[in-house]
Amino acid sequence: MKKVEYQNVKRMTSTGRIIHWVNAFAIVAAVITGLYIAHPYYQTFIADPAVDKYVMAWNRWIHFIGAIILDVTSIVIAYLYFFSRFEKPYKKLIPTTKNIREFFAVLGNLLTLNRHKNFDSSHNDSFNTVYFTILHLMLVWMLLTGLQLYVHGLESGISSIGSWWPALLHLATDWTIPATGGTLMDVRISHHEMMWWIVAWTMFHIYYQIWRTIYWQEGDITIVFGGNKFVKKEK
Amino acid sequence: MRDKQDAVRSLFTTKSARVDTNRGDAYYQKLYAQCKARLAELKKFEPLGNRVELTEILSEEGYDRRDFMKWVSATTAMLMLPSFFEPLVAEAAEVMNRVPVIWLEFQDCAGNTEALLRSDGPKIDEIILEIISLEFNETIMAASGHQAEAQLHDAMDTFKGKYLLFVEGSIPTGAGREWCTIGAGGETFEEHLHRVAKDAAAIVAVGTCATFGGVPAAAPNPTGAVGVMELVKGKPIINIPACPANPANMVGVILHYVLTGEVPELDSLLRPKFAFGYRIHDNCERRAHFDAGEFVEEWGDEGAKNNFCLYKMGCKGPMTFNNCSVVRYNESVSWPVGVGHGCIGCSEPNFWDKYAYERPMADANIKPPTGGVEKTVDEFGLGVLTATAIGIGIHAAASAAAGKKSDDGEEK
Numbered sequence: 001m002k003k004v005e006y007q008n009v010k011r012m013t014s015t016g017r018i019i020h021w022v023n024a025f026a027i028v029a030a031v032i033t034g035l036y037i038a039h040p041y042y043q044t045f046i047a048d049p050a051v052d053k054y055v056m057a058w059n060r061w062i063h064f065i066g067a068i069i070l071d072v073t074s075i076v077i078a079y080l081y082f083f084s085r086f087e088k089p090y091k092k093l094i095p096t097t098k099n100i101r102e103f104f105a106v107l108g109n110l111l112t113l114n115r116h117k118n119f120d121s122s123h124n125d126s127f128n129t130v131y132f133t134i135l136h137l138m139l140v141w142m143l144l145t146g147l148q149l150y151v152h153g154l155e156s157g158i159s160s161i162g163s164w165w166p167a168l169l170h171l172a173t174d175w176t177i178p179a180t181g182g183t184l185m186d187v188r189i190s191h192h193e194m195m196w197w198i199v200a201w202t203m204f205h206i207y208y209q210i211w212r213t214i215y216w217q218e219g220d221i222t223i224v225f226g227g228n229k230f231v232k233k234e235k
Numbered sequence: 236m237r238d239k240q241d242a243v244r245s246l247f248t249t250k251s252a253r254v255d256t257n258r259g260d261a262y263y264q265k266l267y268a269q270c271k272a273r274l275a276e277l278k279k280f281e282p283l284g285n286r287v288e289l290t291e292i293l294s295e296e297g298y299d300r301r302d303f304m305k306w307v308s309a310t311t312a313m314l315m316l317p318s319f320f321e322p323l324v325a326e327a328a329e330v331m332n333r334v335p336v337i338w339l340e341f342q343d344c345a346g347n348t349e350a351l352l353r354s355d356g357p358k359i360d361e362i363i364l365e366i367i368s369l370e371f372n373e374t375i376m377a378a379s380g381h382q383a384e385a386q387l388h389d390a391m392d393t394f395k396g397k398y399l400l401f402v403e404g405s406i407p408t409g410a411g412r413e414w415c416t417i418g419a420g421g422e423t424f425e426e427h428l429h430r431v432a433k434d435a436a437a438i439v440a441v442g443t444c445a446t447f448g449g450v451p452a453a454a455p456n457p458t459g460a461v462g463v464m465e466l467v468k469g470k471p472i473i474n475i476p477a478c479p480a481n482p483a484n485m486v487g488v489i490l491h492y493v494l495t496g497e498v499p500e501l502d503s504l505l506r507p508k509f510a511f512g513y514r515i516h517d518n519c520e521r522r523a524h525f526d527a528g529e530f531v532e533e534w535g536d537e538g539a540k541n542n543f544c545l546y547k548m549g550c551k552g553p554m555t556f557n558n559c560s561v562v563r564y565n566e567s568v569s570w571p572v573g574v575g576h577g578c579i580g581c582s583e584p585n586f587w588d589k590y591a592y593e594r595p596m597a598d599a600n601i602k603p604p605t606g607g608v609e610k611t612v613d614e615f616g617l618g619v620l621t622a623t624a625i626g627i628g629i630h631a632a633a634s635a636a637a638g639k640k641s642d643d644g645e646e647k
Contacts, residue, residue, distance in 0.1 A: 038597035039613075040547055044528040055528025113630075113637045152554070155513050156256070174503075184554045185580070185589040188596055189612055196616025200623040207627045215639055 006230040009122045011223045013086050019073050020224055026073075027202070030066040031195060033059040038192055064150070071143050077136060092129035102126040110208070114215040121216060122231040131205070138198050145180070145191040148173035152184065256315050263317050270323050270494045277333045277493065289329050289366055296362060303328075306359040313487055313562065314499070315509045327493045331367050334493055335394040337387070338372035339431060341404030341424045342415060342451045342460055343444040348374045348403065350479035350564075358566040360482045367489060370398065373417075384418050391434055399492065400435035401485075402428065402463050405444040405451045409459020428466060437471040437498055438463060439488055443581055446474035446504075453587035454602060464505055471498045474505040476557075478581035483562045484510040504584065506556070515552035515578050518560040521545065531575075539575055549593040550577025557582040 012020070035041065036059045046053040081090045092099060105119040106127035119125060147169050154166040180186035213221040219230045293303055307325045311318060340348070351361055352375065370390035371383075378386055390398065406424045407415050415424045422430070432438055440463040443449035451460035464472050475484050488507055491499040499507040516522065524530070524544035531538040531548050544550070552560070555578050563570040572578055580590025592599040600609035610618075 035597075039595045040528060040530055043532075053527050057526040057528075059528075110630075113634045114639070115637070152514060153517070155517070155556075183584050183589050185551075185583070185585075185596060188554065189589075189601060192597060192612045193615065196612075196619050199616070200619045203620065203623050204627065207631070211631070211634065215634060217639070 005233045006218075007122075007233045008228050009231050010227055011124065011229050012227045014227065016080075016086070017224060017227055019077060022069060023073055026066040026069045027198065029062055030070070031199060033063040033066070034192075034195055037063060067143070067146050070139055074136065074139055074143060087124060089124065089129050089132070092124065092126045093133060099126045103130065110211075117216070121218060122229075131208075135198070135201050135205075138194055138201065141194055142191060142198070144173045145176050145187050145194070148176045148187050149184075149191060263320075266316075266495065267320065267323070270320070270327075273494065273496050274323065274326050274330060277330045280333045289331070289363065292362060292366060293359070298359060298362075303359060310483075310487065310490065313483065313509055313558070314491055323494060324490060327490050328363055331363060331489060331493050333368065334489065335368045335370050335390065335398040336401055336489075337370050337390055337398050337431060337435070338374075338401040338403065339428065340373050341402065341406050341428070341445070342458065343404030343442060343449070345374050345403070346479040347442040348372070351482055358482075360486045363486050364482060364489075370394065381419065387431070391431060395434045397436055398434070399489065400432055400438045401441050402438060402445045403441050405448045405460035405462060406466060407451070407458035407460050408466070409456070411458050415458070425466060428463065432463075432467045432470060435470060437473065437492065438467060439473045439475060439485070440464065440505075441475050441480045441485060443476045443478045443480075443586060446476040446506075447584040447586075449478065450587050452585075472505050473498050473501065473507060475510070476504075476506060476582040477559070478586075481510070481557075481559065481562055481564060484558070502556075506582075510558045510562075511556045511582065513556065513558065513561075515555050515557055515560045515572070518558075519552050519572060520560065521572060542575075545572060545575070545577035547595060548577050549579075549595060549599075551580035551583075551590045552578040555580040555583055555590070 037056070040056065044053055044055045046055070082088060102119050103126040105116075106125045109117050109119070110127075151166055151169040151173065154169070157163055157166055159165045176187050176190075177184065180190040209221055209224075213219060218232065219228075223229050290300075293299075304321075304325065307321050307328065308318070310328075311321050311324045314320075314324070316324070338348075351364055371387045373383065376383060376386070406428055408425055412423055412425065416422055417424065417427050440446045444451055444460070445463050447462045448456070448460045448465075449462075451458060452462075462474070464474065473488050475481075475488060477484075484507070487509060488499060491497075491507070491509075499509060502508050502511060504511075516525070519525070521542060521544045524542070525546055529538060529541075529543045531543045531545050533539075534548070546553070550572065552572065559570045559578070560572065563573065577593075579593070580586045583590055588602070597613050598611050600611055602609050
């Protein structure tokens with residue numbers, strides 16, 4: 001048996017990890033409250049008059065705060081995709097021969113149950129970068145459709161922070177109405193449906209990271225906690 | 236290429252429902268002068284066919300001047316005009332019988348005409364609609380057959396380019412459109428609409444059928460029913476959707492036209508913003524119960540007896556732009572949510588398929604755009620999750636069975 005030595009590789013900065021967990025909790029909060037908004041699934045067990053229990057209002061508030069946090073981190077992530085000093089993920093998205101080959105090598109590794117592993121697993125690979133980008137595109141769609149649904153409550157064209165806010169929202173999101181099918185309900189259906197895709201995305205994401213940890217034996221799951229993983233260095 | 240550019244441009248400049256309720260003094264002063272000139276012009280004309288004076292008919296119905304002036308203030312506010320327009324609005328109501336109206340009816344239930352005719356004790360809105368110079372209306376006119384045809388011809392000829400065309404009902408354009416004809420000439424609805432629309436000053440599509448196709452256009456839309464704005468181009472069109480359209484909004488549109496000679500400000504669906512600029516939800520009397528999470532769970536339960544929010548019974552007030560919750564129906568006596576049934580979104584496009592399913596959207600069977608079996612969004616979502624879980628399960632089981640293997644292909 002060969003002697004295997006492990007080398008420590010830094011994979012995520014502390015900023016990256018904070019963003020990851022903020023995103024994760026914001027998504028969980030948005031899903032729990034979003035399901036309530038779509039169909040209030042529990043009763044209000046508070047023996048107060050309507051005026052101060054605000055169950056739907058609190059659900060909507062948490063949903064909006066979760067959404068706004070996601071919106072802000074999305075902008076930060078979009079910036080880091082191009083300008084991060086640590087790793088620029090966009091470089092893994094450009095369809096160069098090298099990236100395409102790596103993408104299919106990693107996909108092949110997953111489909112052949114780790115029989116073949118002919119790529120460098122020390123850095124962030126093309127397959128995972130594409131997979132993360134899909135999440136961010138889904139989140140952008142949630143941002144646009146969600147803000148469209150939100151601006152319906154600001155029809156007066158004024159808001160406490162000025163009229164630029166609803167005007168900006170209309171300018172940025174009105175096109176989602178014709179894009180989803182022409183009615184406000186289509187935007188809502190699209191927003192709700194995309195939530196399920198994001199949940200499905202998360203399921204596979206968690207499974208895949210655990211699978212990598214078990215089968216690659218390089219401690220991938222620790223990336224998101226400590227920022228490091230280990231790569232086998234053969235002697 | 237040009238089409239494509241236009242499509243992109245219209246996609247990104249879609250007008251929103253944003254309402255500008257204060258345009259500044261200079262604007263309103265100018266508008267006031269313009270309206271005054273317009274009314275002076277109209278007063279020179281004799282009343283058309285209908286010579287009844289508004290003041291007389293109002294006193295016959297038991298309304299005094301004070302009632303009328305209260306109505307005038309409410310209508311001025313509804314049209315989003317400053318209060319100094321009130322004398323002008325009163326004058327405009329009095330000269331409304333100088334504006335000829337032709338009313339056509341196509342595929343519908345005549346509900347909009349009914350809404351006007353069957354109200355018990357007409358309110359001022361309805362009285363005013365009765366004294367407008369209604370030159371032609373198939374449903375309520377005495378003439379029939381060739382006489383009716385001749386009357387339409389006369390009206391179109393006499394008031395060429397001046398009449399307001401009210402359209403009620405959708406127009407079939409698909410297979411079977413030839414079954415819907417009018418007159419001895421066997422003119423299809425579409426031809427009839429085009430002929431009468433050609434010389435109209437403006438077209439008012441009344442009710443959801445005439446605006447967006449409504450119930451006749453619901454899936455699978457066997458007659459290929461469409462609204463007026465799909466067919467008539469190059470004419471000012473005002474949509475007053477809802478099922479039925481609120482008489483207050485019809486009067487509002489006519490009054491605005493009489494006052495200014497122009498159509499009121501419209502949103503991207505050509506609906507007047509004064510009526511469709513806000514959601515039903517925003518002024519709903521049950522809104523506090525929505526925020527509190529107090530919902531009617533089934534018909535007749537304790538929540539229903541206590542006027543709780545109808546959202547879980549399928550109320551679509553949060554997605555429906557209309558002024559029902561403010562203006563209400565039948566002399567402001569009541570409205571659907573007021574009597575304990577949720578809004579069905581009847582003033583939104585495709586309302587029958589997309590809104591009126593009597594349950595929250597998450598529980599409603601919605602036809603996928605690709606056709607096939609109707610599913611709720613949540614059933615679809617759980618299907619996606621199940622498929623993901625099965626995929627993960629298979630992969631995990633296969634991985635466990637295959638065991639760990641290193642990159643050099645050797646079993647450890």
